[in-house]
Amino acid sequence: MPKLVIDGGYPLSGSVRIGGAKNAVLPILAASLLAESGVSQIEDVPHLLDVRNMIEVIASLGARVERRGTTVRIQASHIHSVEPPQDLVRRMRASFVVAGPLLARFKEASISLPGGCKIGNRPVDLHIKGFEAMGATAHTENGFVHLQAPREGLRGARIYLDIPSVGATQNIMMAAVLAKGQTIIENAAKEPENVDLANYLNAMGARVRGAGTDMIRIDGVDSLHGAVHTVIPDRIEAGTFLVAGALLGTGVYVENAVSQHMMSVIAKLEEAGARFEDKVDGIQVWPAERGRLSSIDVKTHFYPSYPTDMQAQMVAALSVAAGTSTVTETVFENRFLHVGELQRMGANIHVEGRTAVIEGVDRLSGALVTATDLRAGAALVIAGLLAEGQTEVLGLHHIDRGYDNLVSKFQQLGGRIKRLETPMEESDAESA
Numbered sequence: 001m002p003k004l005v006i007d008g009g010y011p012l013s014g015s016v017r018i019g020g021a022k023n024a025v026l027p028i029l030a031a032s033l034l035a036e037s038g039v040s041q042i043e044d045v046p047h048l049l050d051v052r053n054m055i056e057v058i059a060s061l062g063a064r065v066e067r068r069g070t071t072v073r074i075q076a077s078h079i080h081s082v083e084p085p086q087d088l089v090r091r092m093r094a095s096f097v098v099a100g101p102l103l104a105r106f107k108e109a110s111i112s113l114p115g116g117c118k119i120g121n122r123p124v125d126l127h128i129k130g131f132e133a134m135g136a137t138a139h140t141e142n143g144f145v146h147l148q149a150p151r152e153g154l155r156g157a158r159i160y161l162d163i164p165s166v167g168a169t170q171n172i173m174m175a176a177v178l179a180k181g182q183t184i185i186e187n188a189a190k191e192p193e194n195v196d197l198a199n200y201l202n203a204m205g206a207r208v209r210g211a212g213t214d215m216i217r218i219d220g221v222d223s224l225h226g227a228v229h230t231v232i233p234d235r236i237e238a239g240t241f242l243v244a245g246a247l248l249g250t251g252v253y254v255e256n257a258v259s260q261h262m263m264s265v266i267a268k269l270e271e272a273g274a275r276f277e278d279k280v281d282g283i284q285v286w287p288a289e290r291g292r293l294s295s296i297d298v299k300t301h302f303y304p305s306y307p308t309d310m311q312a313q314m315v316a317a318l319s320v321a322a323g324t325s326t327v328t329e330t331v332f333e334n335r336f337l338h339v340g341e342l343q344r345m346g347a348n349i350h351v352e353g354r355t356a357v358i359e360g361v362d363r364l365s366g367a368l369v370t371a372t373d374l375r376a377g378a379a380l381v382i383a384g385l386l387a388e389g390q391t392e393v394l395g396l397h398h399i400d401r402g403y404d405n406l407v408s409k410f411q412q413l414g415g416r417i418k419r420l421e422t423p424m425e426e427s428d429a430e431s432a
């Protein structure tokens with residue numbers, strides 16, 4: 001079983017470059033299925049397990065995909081299937097976003113239900129309601145959702161989302177670009193990754209306006225073509241390094257981080273005492289002047305509020321802050337599995353309903369811990385870098401889903417962290 005071995009307590013300093021955003025590149029790869037002609041060229045595609053999976057998904061449908069470094073080229077003119085293999089879809093929830101493009105272009109799609117995951121239930125009812133509002137029929141059988149558009153294709157509709165779901169907004173947006181007439185998505189998700197997707201769709205010939213606000217208007221067009229697009233930097237990867245830099249060392253420069261995308265993360269770390277400087281192509285962070293962060297209260301919510309994907313990293317940071325902090329998770333019902341692992345390292349945290357109450361301790365101590373999901377893994381790496389002694393982190397397939405070269409990036413900053421590869425065991429290969 002591969003593991004990380006971390007010797008904690010060494011200061012971090014220097015510079016690290018952030019790659020393209022996982023949560024932008026995944027729907028962008030799916031959107032490439034909409035191109036009837038031409039070749040799409042996507043730049044700054046990170047090396048992630050999830051990206052590999054999404055490439056496999058679109059390739060399984062007939063797209064020709066070629067990857068060189070961080071450039072991916074996609075030719076999607078000859079798609080021969082509207083049913084991605086179940087085993088590929090089940091590996092990753094995000095693969096459900098191929099539904100919108102397939103339904104829009106081929107008028108049908110059959111996709112395995114992605115199911116829940118450890119962090120929560122994660123239904124897709126809002127995606128399906130959106131498709132139905134555009135005239136599609138949906139029925140679920142044997143774990144598959146079968147979607148069928150009317151013979152004349154999807155038609156524009158006014159769709160109010162009960163929750164500003166990131167994935168539902170993406171799927172509906174991608175279905176609507178080829179629908180007849182105008183679609184309006186109200187209470188849309190405003191995440192920068194959705195703006196990036198809209199920009200890519202527009203470069204492909206779509207007419208999407210208002211992405212990044214809570215009302216998106218899409219005027220359907222007859223066809224789309226391939227386009228060149230550079231993926232936005234990953235604000236969660238950037239946030240992970242900002243948290244680490246706010247805790248340890250003499251200043252870390254997070255190159256390519258976009259401060260406008262991470263106002264809430266910076267604001268909360270500043271409130272806890274960390275210092276920042278916004279530079280032309282990145283963000284510099286230093287620990288608090290007095291060394292230790294102060295306690296704060298944090299609540300996750302939809303963008304632009306504090307992101308749930310930065311919750312675990314913040315819990316790790318606050319576990320050594322002075323005083324009592326609270327972190328409330330409002331997006332996913334079961335996203336505190338890292339708390340038990342941090343407790344093994346000496347953190348004093350208890351969970352009351354949706355709130356983690358964190359009594360800051362003077363220090364953490366190294367322990368054998370397991371990443372239970374992607375960001376829990378990031379939190380444990382941060383904790384390991386902070387802790388006295390040696391920490392071993394298992395469950396690396398979670399971390400590999402969303403961090404490109406996490407180990408070498410922390411090594412570059414002076415972190416004593418290495419990855420030991422041993423043959424993978426079955427339990428290690430399970431999906432998110």
Ligand SMILES: CC(=O)N[C@H]1[C@@H](OP(=O)(O)OP(=O)(O)OC[C@H]2O[C@@H](n3ccc(=O)[nH]c3=O)[C@H](O)[C@@H]2O)O[C@H](CO)[C@@H](O)[C@@H]1O
Nearest residue numbers: 023094122123124125126127163165166167168309331332
């Ligand atoms: C690949 C990707 O981009 N993943 C991100 C995306 O996930 P994802 O798109 O799955 O998250 P959503 O925004 O859809 O989920 C938000 C909330 O809405 C609920 N919900 C969602 C859809 C639906 O049909 N019905 C429903 O009830 C979910 O259970 C959850 O409680 O946004 C999450 C919230 O910022 C992030 O944590 C994930 O990293």
Ligand SMILES: C=C(OP(=O)(O)O)C(=O)O
Nearest residue numbers: 093094309374375402432
């Ligand atoms: C929850 C996450 O991703 P996903 O939606 O792909 O599971 C995440 O990136 O933290």
